[in-house]
Amino acid sequence: MGKKVIVSVLMTLVLVAIGEPGSAWAQKGPIKVGFLAPMTGGAAQIGKDMVNGLTMWLDENGNQIAGRKVEVIVEDTQGQPNIALTKLAKLVENDRVHVLAGGLFAHVGYALAPKVDQYGIPMLYPVMAADDLTQRKPAKWVVRNGWTSSQPSHPFGEYVAKTLGYKRVVAIGIDYAFGWEVIGGFQKTFEESGGQVIQKLWAPLNTADFSPYLSQIRRDADAVFALMVSISALRFPKQYQDAGLKAKLPLIGGGTTFDEFVLPSLRPRWSMATSRTVRSSSSRSARWRSLTRPGDPSSWTPTAIRSRTSTSGRSRKRTASCGTR
DSSP: OOHHHHHHHHHHHHHHHHOOOSHHHHHSOOEEEEEEEOOSSTTHHHHHHHHHHHHHHHHHTTTEETTEEEEEEEEEOTTOHHHHHHHHHIIIIISOOSEEEEOOOHHHHHHHHHHHHHHTOOEEESSOOOGGGGTTSOOTTEEEOSOOTTTTHHHHHHHIIIIIOOOEEEEEEESSHHHHHHHHHHHHHHHHTTOEEEEEEEEOTTOSOOHHHHTTSOTTOSEEEEEOOHHHHHHHHHHHHHTTOTTTSOEEEOGGGGOTTTHHHHTTTOTTOEEOOOOOOOHHHHHHHHHHSTTOOOOOOOHHHHOOOOOHHHHHHHOEEGGGO
């Protein structure tokens, strides 16, 4: 699901929120879009990528949606639920936005959803992947156009057991909703396919030093499944290598472990680390990279642009080595 679809969904939400079709529509003032993103803190680079993805599309289309100018008001959540709720209230009550979008972390998505429903303002979640937002606790005013946390892990668990042939895996993940759900999805299908998760280790969000966790990893495993996010995804691979584990235990993991902003720092040392998120190498993605990452030849793409849903077959076929992207 590409950027055009994201903006199409956003436009539909605007029409639902304002509900004034016809000639009167174009005579109204600008459409106000409230965009929540972590612009500071450990996930700041991802937040900036999200804003840049939306801004690039608007620049390409005259800063208009459905014939009306668009005013984007960006608020920094710092990746924290309490701050996100404060900024949400500011956008709705003070700025009087017509539609909301953005967010990154799953626990922030869980915190925002009830309040979004209370306000009755449509919100697009292009990234926040928390499972229950579209399963056990669906939000009425939230539209998500990406995948759920555990979804890509289901085919990947089967792939690891049946294709890679690993039978005993240690899981290490970030200790919050997204980490639990990604590793849970992997464990379910990995063990259904004959494998066993023999150990699970949990590190706090934005952990700086992973050595206490790396020292606990069982050496009788076939591989290590890591789920890292934001700044932890930059820190973990080097510390894993420095601990002497890279040569002993293959590293596999969730797509965010080898996220877009991480890949340039991994070359050429990590040619055999395997993850499971669909990437795009379209011409629009290339333009985005030329504007925000000049000189970087890699083919990675910002989440706010690609935001695709993996099906079992596609995810299995497109599982790739980060060193070849």
